[in-house]
Amino acid sequence: MRIGPYPIVPNLVLAPMAGITDRPFRQLCRRLGAGLAVSEMTTSDPRLWHTEKSRLRADHRGEDAPIAVQIAGYDAAMMAAAARHNVEQGAQIVDLNMGCPAKKVCRVDAGSALLKDEGLVAAICAAVVAAVEVPVTLKIRTGYDRTRRNAVAIAKIAQDAGIAALTVHGRTREDHYEGEAEYETIAAVKRAARIPVIANGDVTSARKAADVLRATGADAVMIGRGALGNPWIFKEISHFLATGTTSVPPSFEEVGATLLEHLDELHAFYGAGRGVRVARKHIQWYCQDHAGSEGLWLAVNRVECAQAQRALVAEFFAAGAREKAA
Numbered sequence: 001m002r003i004g005p006y007p008i009v010p011n012l013v014l015a016p017m018a019g020i021t022d023r024p025f026r027q028l029c030r031r032l033g034a035g036l037a038v039s040e041m042t043t044s045d046p047r048l049w050h051t052e053k054s055r056l057r058a059d060h061r062g063e064d065a066p067i068a069v070q071i072a073g074y075d076a077a078m079m080a081a082a083a084r085h086n087v088e089q090g091a092q093i094v095d096l097n098m099g100c101p102a103k104k105v106c107r108v109d110a111g112s113a114l115l116k117d118e119g120l121v122a123a124i125c126a127a128v129v130a131a132v133e134v135p136v137t138l139k140i141r142t143g144y145d146r147t148r149r150n151a152v153a154i155a156k157i158a159q160d161a162g163i164a165a166l167t168v169h170g171r172t173r174e175d176h177y178e179g180e181a182e183y184e185t186i187a188a189v190k191r192a193a194r195i196p197v198i199a200n201g202d203v204t205s206a207r208k209a210a211d212v213l214r215a216t217g218a219d220a221v222m223i224g225r226g227a228l229g230n231p232w233i234f235k236e237i238s239h240f241l242a243t244g245t246t247s248v249p250p251s252f253e254e255v256g257a258t259l260l261e262h263l264d265e266l267h268a269f270y271g272a273g274r275g276v277r278v279a280r281k282h283i284q285w286y287c288q289d290h291a292g293s294e295g296l297w298l299a300v301n302r303v304e305c306a307q308a309q310r311a312l313v314a315e316f317f318a319a320g321a322r323e324k325a326a
């Protein structure tokens, strides 16, 4: 799959996830086999661009090309200006968020709420495409609700407006994250669209990724929650797609070493205080399937200091390794 001038190899994309796909996590997933990693959404409201949150979300130092930045908003001119601003900050692909059901976004008719208003979708896509030289991609759900699954209509609007690729999450806005993602609508979008289509929703294993690619005919799959605590999922999928066999999962030692590196990156990126808080959820995701993780989780929640957090995690993995060796 190509997005504008960029070949996306392999065709596996890390989903934008606010509070999660920060630069450290994007870099880790790219290193472990994602062909593209989309930033957390950034606001198109210029009044918020000076905040610490926006500053960190615009930090792409050391990231591999193509740098994909997602913007959220509801006003075509504002989103065009935000796209230009992000390109000046290093974005090589601008992704438009019309997939997020979060109240904070939908209250102001942004995110997936926009799917109700096809005229506004067309205006936003056209304004942003005209505003920047880089490829603009769009991320949507299958529709606003189950009675209004208009993803195929939106796909046509998007490609006519010059959108370079389209991601479809197989749920409606009203579904939030309930039930299972459906792939028939994504397959219909793929049949109708000339631009690359990326299928998203509930891909948590290599086999599921292969099934979704087959069922939808999509050009790529996007993985969100399946990568939490398991950034190896991209390699696992590539291996399965190439060989039809499952790969050996990372060893306990490798999980520990990767998590410790991830913690160091988070502490450096956010600073010790915020870094410790952001790291907690990652520690839980990496460790949840390992014996003794509840005790670690309780202890981790009590410490505020980066070195102490790191030491707890290092000891958890060292103790686990000693037990395995005994």
Ligand SMILES: Cc1cc2nc3c(=O)[nH]c(=O)nc-3n(C[C@H](O)[C@H](O)[C@H](O)COP(=O)(O)O)c2cc1C
Pocket (backbone or CB within 6 Å): 015, 016, 017, 018, 019, 020, 040, 041, 070, 097, 098, 099, 100, 139, 169, 200, 201, 202, 203, 222, 223, 224, 225, 226
């Ligand atoms: C914690 C969290 C934050 C998310 N933030 C965003 C976001 O900023 N922009 C967006 O388009 N989608 C966002 N999403 C939706 C994901 O990109 C993805 O579409 C959804 O999780 C379904 O994919 P999955 O089943 O592979 O997780 C978020 C999802 C989660 C769980």
